[in-house]
Amino acid sequence: MTINSKSPFIKIEIINDLRIVYYREDGSSAVYIGGSRNWRNNNPGNIGYGNGRLVTKLGAIGKAGGFAVFPDYESGRKAILSVLKKDDFQGRTVSKAIEVWAPKEDGNNTELYKKHVQMWTLIDLNKQVKSLTDEELEKLVKAIERKEGAKLGKIIEVPPATGTKRKILDVKKNKENLIIQYLIEGYGWLRKAEAINLVEKDIVDAVIVKRQNGYVFLRSRPDSTKTNNLDK
């Protein structure tokens, strides 16, 4: 699941609900698009961010949608194991640990989580977590990971910027011929507000134009060609 063998990701930037950019120390990055929250966050156990104290200990590098973001999928898996090794989880039965991880909901087939874990791990759910062997613990982690169900999305690798900013490659317009989306080099299609945000952060090479009527849009930097101005 790790996307490449380059240096690890050290920080993130949230573009929108379905897009996170992971940055490496060398300036290169990877944009995680779509999929499920736990896939995008490299957090297969759906561990919440809380106040950040616990998850930072577990190696998290950020927060998205209230959940921890880990630098890679393996770190996220290890975090599940670390939580199960905490004193409070160690003192519970496997059954109770599952109940705490994913509390029983009102009106659902709530025993399904436990049934699946038992079926996939063959562990006696009445056993205490602290009495599980390393192999059994690993099976439990895999079962939680499987049950939480990461759905894959798309990853776009973006090389380090070499002094140049990202370019706007294309635009999408609505029926009124107003620009609603921009195709940004390395980021894919973004809503206008997201693209403007990247321009404000000096990541994208464009000019923010504000009309007197309040309409805001982006223009490419002036050159000799008028056709690429991106006017509405």
Added chain:
Amino acid sequence: MKLLFIFILGFLVSCTAYAPQTQTSKPVEKCLNYEPEKVQLEGQLYKKSFPGPPNYTDVKKGDEEEVYWLLKTTAPFCVNENERIWAEKQTNLSDVQLIIGSETGFYKTKRSLLNKKVIISGTLIPQITGHHKTEVLIDVHSLDEVKE
């Protein structure tokens, strides 16, 4: 005359020293402890829907709905830090998600208590996963109506 003035002044000072402080002081938050200590919380029982997997953002956008029972406590409370379980101090809490064990059958037997004043005894657990919707949760041992 001078003595009378000192007496009256002393009387007024002693009155103001007691009366205003008791009237303006805020209620002191009750500070509880995380598990294994057993605690009791009182308040209104209610149920609420939350967005669940895959994005935990919006049921209308395709996320599964997760419905849990919560307690809105009568008074705000706090929970002390617990290093052993990496749980930080939480203050000004008023909504607590209930962890209802399958063996209790409470979702069936206690449904009539929804939107009523109840008293819950159990143990407090810090928020860990995305299925946890409040900073602190209570693993419910008993759940009873408060007769007023």
